[in-house]
Amino acid sequence: MDPSDDTTLRDELHALATPAGDALRAHRVQRSRTAAVPRAVQLLVVAPLLYLVLCLLLRGLGVDFGMAWWIVAALSIPVPVVYLGIAGERAGKAPISDVAALTLIDDGLGLQDRLSSAREYLDAEAPTPFMQAAIEDAHNHTQQAQGFELAPESSRxxxxxxxxxxxxxxxLAFFLATLIDSPAPTHAGPKLGVPAGDGPIAAAERLSTPDADITGRTEPKVQKKPESQRDPSSEEAKRGDAGVDSDRTKKSRGQIGRGKSSTAQSTSGRSSGDGEATDQAQPTKGGAEKPKKPKKQKPAKKRTAKKANKTPKTDKNSVASSGQGRGQGSSKSPTASDWTSKDQSIADDEDELEDEDDVDDEDEESDARGGLQPSLRQRKPPVNRDLTLGFGGGPPPPHANGRGGPGLPKKQRGVAQLVLGIPYPDQITGKPNAGRTKVTQERIEPQAQETNVVPAEARLERSSPLGHLSRPVLTPWMQDLVRAFQKTAQATLSETLNKTQKTNARSKHD
Amino acid sequence: MTDNKAAKQDAEDFRAAHAKIKTEVQRFIVGQEPVIDAALTGLLAGGHVMLEGVPGLGKTMLVRAIGEAVDIGFSRIQFTPDLMPADIQGTNVLVEHEGGGHEVTFQQGPLVSNLILADEINRATPRTQSALLEAMQENQISVAGRVIKLEEPYCVMATQNPIEQEGTYPLPEAQLDRFLMKIVVGYPDEQDYEAIIDRTTGGEDPEINKVSSGEEIRRYRRTIRSVPIPQRVKQYAIHLVMGTQPGSDFACGLVNNAVALGASPRGAQGLMLAGKVRALLDGRFSVSVDDVSKSALDVLRHRVLISFHGQAEGVTPDNVVEAVLQHIKPPTD
Incomplete structure (x- = not known):
């Protein structure tokens, strides 16, 4: 392929790419603007928001700021429009190469990237034979691309x-700003202490509830003072009032929200009161009118039973405890006295729940045992374990039922029990019950015993002297005996040999 | 000008040879034209081909037909669970001389050939499957203390059955990645059945002529690698490959959710090679975006590993590749 052909093809392709590039640029502008529409819609909030902020600032400064609403509405439109314009302008300024423009033609005409590839290969420093063939192939398809128009892109x-x-x-911001910016009906409102935004209905409500109004108005001023700057006399005066409308005081303080719980407030406020029950202190519902039932005779329930015996006193204490937070000079935090009210208020319910649970459990147990079992819940008072001083023989305690617990003599045993009331372990010597004897046998598994392993070796001839051999020294009489035995044996042997020889000789002669 | 004409001639020869081989194979195989094209693409592009399909669709017959149509060495290995690497690579054996005496000689296995039919490759153990790795990638075998260079053209065409997975050993990813294409063989069309019946149950056995040679195949491979690739097409192929990789900038939602492992750079190489063959067969001298996108399914499907989550949702590799093709647009600039 000649270089002149390359130049011709380059011009042809450029001529094709120019209108395609313009169309592509228009597409890009359109596409970028379309893509920018959501952001432009978001920008509609800018002007009203600025208007709102401005109104709030000027209102705070006391400057009367009156701007016609239509000005703001008119200002809110240009911002997104300018944004769209900038986005489109930026997309339109991006350079479009001939290859990119020819790609559009290739795609539009189904030329399989012939033109764009050829345009790229035209710029190659050393085009290969296949590149040249591709360029020549593209040259044959340029006529096909003449008059190609890119279809307008409709993007929404x-x-x-x-x-x-x-x-x-x-x-919404615009509406709020309009409300703020609108002239108030009476400018004297804030001077009279009526908060801005309060209408006549709210004022009428305050008038109808004077106490609430008083607390609502006066408390904030008092609360703003720090704790250390408070006047004790004024505190006392308030406490006098607090006995009357303690609930309201508590509520109002709770509304102020100084970070203390309402319980703490009421507790400290009760210190000089008459002992009336507050909301936190337990009412006399479960106390004076309805004495508590004695609970189960479990050790854990003793305290509850005791409480039942001393119900009126406990109730009184409960009231007092709820009001004695500071009055007793305790260094504890007011919130520390909370346990009394909680304990008293929850105890009844918890015990009732436990009772029901226990009854259910016992029913299940009796069913599981296969029949009706005697009830273990006798509902009798527990054994009196009062270790008071006394010396035997007296009448049995009125609550004793004979079901365990130390009797009177046992109680009196030991100085410690008598004097100090310390439980003393009862030790009675005796023999154990002669019942069955359990014989246990241990089976001992044989265990390997570690020993030194002697390696086997061949037995060789002795090379060293045997050493000293002990010879038993016989007594003389035993030496004589042995000697006589040996002589007799030898004599007998020789005699036998002689007889044998003689016999043999006779037989030979015969 | 001369170079230009030579390139055109090479491309023309390539198309003619492809057509001849295809015609011969089609005397044996009815229908399945895309499968034949893909298998020939693998052979001519210098890659290896995996054929997957249910039994009875002619996978083995297709490879045999290609082996007969091209005058190159052909060996068939039937993979079984007890097949050992030495059975396919070769091993030292003790040979008795006629005049007496013994000698240890190396007897090469069926892997030393040009076109290898690895039939039911997933029935062999991973050990034996791995014996193919070096041969497929390096075109050589290291066995018994020696290295055997395999002669070009070298092509492994493996078949496997997607069902009856019991007693099979799925190919490891490292080996799957070495296949240029994985072709899914489907059932023939209705009209093809009649021709199949006539050809296979008649009295005549079709004979396949050798219409090409190993030397020609080697030349066509060089021709294919001479086809240029525009920058735009390269970028598109790269984006496609990266689009299969979860967590990449080009991954779509399905890839991020259902893919455990995406395609490797071998995927991009495969896209380019397959695209070049397509471009030449289409009479063009440069690869286009369409060539890449049309090859993507065969080239990328076996390189995408579906995660457990994706498998639970019934996502297949084909779904993923199609989603990537829809998600990735060709670069415009």
């Missing part, structure tokens, strides 16, 4: 609900 912006929330927020 996709707005989500989140995008639409922004203009809604702008409208």
């Amino acid at each position: 912006a996709q707005l989500s609900w989140r995008d639409l929330a922004w203009p809604a927020a702008g409208a």
Whole structure:
């Protein structure tokens, strides 16, 4: 392929790419603007928001700021429009190469990237034979691309609900700003102490509830003082009032929200009161009118039973405890006295629940044992374990039922029990019950015993002297005896040999 | 000008040879034209091909037909669970001389050939499957203290059955990645059944002529590698490969959710090679975006490993590749 052909093809392709590039640029501008629409919609909130902030600032400074609403509405439109314009302008300024433009033609005409590839290969420093063939192939298809027009692209912006929330927020900001900016009906309102925004209905409500109004008005001023700057006399005066409308005081303080719980407030406020029950102190519901039932005779329930015996006193204490937080000079935090009210208020319910649970458990147990079992819940008072001083023989305690617990003599045993009331272990010597004897046998598994392993070796001839051999020294009489035995044996042997020889000789002669 | 004409001639020869081989194979195989094209693409592009399909669709017959149509060495290995690497690579054996005496000689296995039919490759143990790795990638075998260079063209065409997975050993990812294409063989069309019946139950056995040679195949391989690739197409192929990798910038939601492992750079190489063959067969001298996108399914499906989550949701590698193709648009600039 000649270089002149290359130049011709380059010009042809450039001529094809120029209008395609313009069309592509227009597409890009359109596409970028479409893509920018959601952000532009979000920008609708800018002007109303600024308007709202401005109104709030000027209102705070006391400057009367009156701006016509239509000015703000008119200002809110240009911001997104300018944004769209900038986005489109930026996309339009991006350079478009001939290859990119020819790609559009290839795609539009189904040329399988012939033109764009050829344009790329034209710029190659050393085109290969196949590149040249591709360029020549593209040359044959340029006529086909003449007059190609890129189809206009119709793109529609996709707005989500989140995008639409922004203009809604702008409208809301605009509405609020309009409300703030509108002239107030009476400018003397704030001077009289009526908060801005309070209407006549709220004022009428305050008038109808004077106490609440008083606390509501006066408390904030008092609360703003620090703790150390409080006047004790004024505190005392307030406490006098607090006995009357303690609940309201408590509520109002709770509304102020100084970080203390309402329980703490009421507890400290009760210190000089008459002992009336507050909301936190337990009412006399479960005390004076209805004495507590004695609970189960479990050790854990003793305290509850004791409480039942001393119900009126306990109730009184409960009331007092709820009001004695500071009055008794305790260094504890007021909140520390909370346990009394909690304990008293919850005890009844918890015990009732436990009772029900226990009854259910016993029913289940008796069913599991296969029949009706005697009830273990006798509902009798527990054994009196009062270790008071006394010396035997007296009448049995009125609550004794004979079901365990130390009797009177046992109670009196030991100085410690008598004097100090310390439980003393009862030790009685005796023999154990002669019942069955359990014989246990241990089976001992044989265990390997570690020993030194002697390696086997061949037995060789002795090379060293045997050493000293002990010879038993016989007594003389035994030496004589042995000697006589040996002589007799030898004599007998020789005699036998002689007889044998003689016999043999006779037989030979015969 | 001369170079230009030579390139055109090479491309023309390639198309003619491809057509001849295809015609011969089609005397044996009815229908399945895309499968034949893909198998020939693998052979001509210098890659290895995996054929997957249920029994009876002619996978083995297709490879045999290609082996007969091209005058190159052909060996068939039937993979079984007790097949050992030495059975396919070769081993030292003790040979008795006629005049007496013994000698240890190396007897090469069926892997030393040009076109290898690895039939039911997933029935062999991973040990034996791995014996193919070096041969497929390096075109050589290291066995019994020696290295055997395999002669070009070298092509492994493996078949496997997607069902009856009991007693099979799925190919490891490292080996799957070495296949250029994985072709899914489907059932023939209705009209193809009649021709199949006529050809296979008649009295005549079709004979396949050798219409090409190993030397020609080697030349066509060089021709294919001479086809240029525009920058845009390269970028598109790279984006496609990266689009299969979960967590990449080009991954779509399905890939991030259902893919455990995406395609490797071998995937991009495969896309380019397959695209070049397509471009030449289409009469063009340069690869286009369409060539890449049309090859993507065969080239990428076996390189995508579906995660457990994806398998639970019934996602297949084909779903993933199709989703990637829809997600990745060709670069415009």
